[in-house]
Amino acid sequence: MAATVDRAAALQRLRARLRDELVVAALGNPAYDLFNAGDRPQHFYMWGAMGLAPSVALGVALTAPEATVIALEGDGGLLMNLGSLATIGATAPANLVLVVFDNAAWDLTGGQPTATASSTDLAAVAHGCGIAQTRRVATLDDFDAAMAEALSAPGPWCVVVDTAPTQRDRVKPLVALRRRFVAVDDFIDAAVASAESAT
């Protein structure tokens, strides 16, 4: 059995590394774990539109080319929007880093298996869509090393993380997050500020 990464621990490592980067987190566990790792104005948390986190991040990356933009998605979400990989490959934004937490399941709805449990290799799909800087990691240290590289070298990047099933007793910060779901202006201000600081 391959080693698998705890998503909450991985996002704590990533959070400690962040400076000015903008982060778009998919609904559910990526948003919960990012919020629990430490909120910042530069975080945009989704609450719906499953699968669109990579597309939202692409829109930010194309509009704010001076900023580094990180998308946090799961395997279930990415499978809903595999076309986003083709569009990221075709537009090739150097400032976009897509992180896919692949636990081979729809975790929030009870752990039903997705196609990555049996047959689909999301890193191969990303690579096949022209995202040359694609990595698959299976340990926390390898995730950390891949993110260090992704945040310092031009992309687009796709880091597929072999992720452990979520523990059922994990804290969901629903009430605190609800305020942040609609507070998008902080994120916009941060994106505009990153453009201004770069000029």
Next chain:
Amino acid sequence: MSEQVWPQRLLDALADAGVGLLPYVPDGVLAPVLELAAARPQFTLVPLTREEEGVGIACGAFLGGGRAALLLQTSGMGNSLNAIGSLAMAQRIPLLMVVTERGGLGETVSTQIPFGAALRRVLDAVGICWHEITEPRQVAGVVAGAAQQCFVSRVPVVLLLSARLSLESA
């Protein structure tokens, strides 16, 4: 062949409204718009795999401090509805859409008719503002007003390019 004036007017009005990013799924009616936009440096065209993806990209453009207009045809509205509701509307992110009408006057493809015939009622049911353009002289004013309604009031707005518009010469 008579050159139509509405594509140029549409792009002029979008540029005046500060729109720079144009995610699109192509359509015969949109073809001249896409061709003209490709020659204008203020526009960045993003070809999509599916319209719903463009809802995310256009919302992301606003989050990044810019403005986008999503270009699609009637059928693409059907592919995009939940994303419009659960992202743009739920999180108060403005979303400007330019939709070419299919399934109406002169339609020859029968598969376009069920959703095309229902489009206006669907938009009303979801609560998406829409403004129809039927003549070239309406383009500048309606696009400017729709862009202001969209980006200032932060609501999704559809600019519906009537089938009549493309029948019309300059």
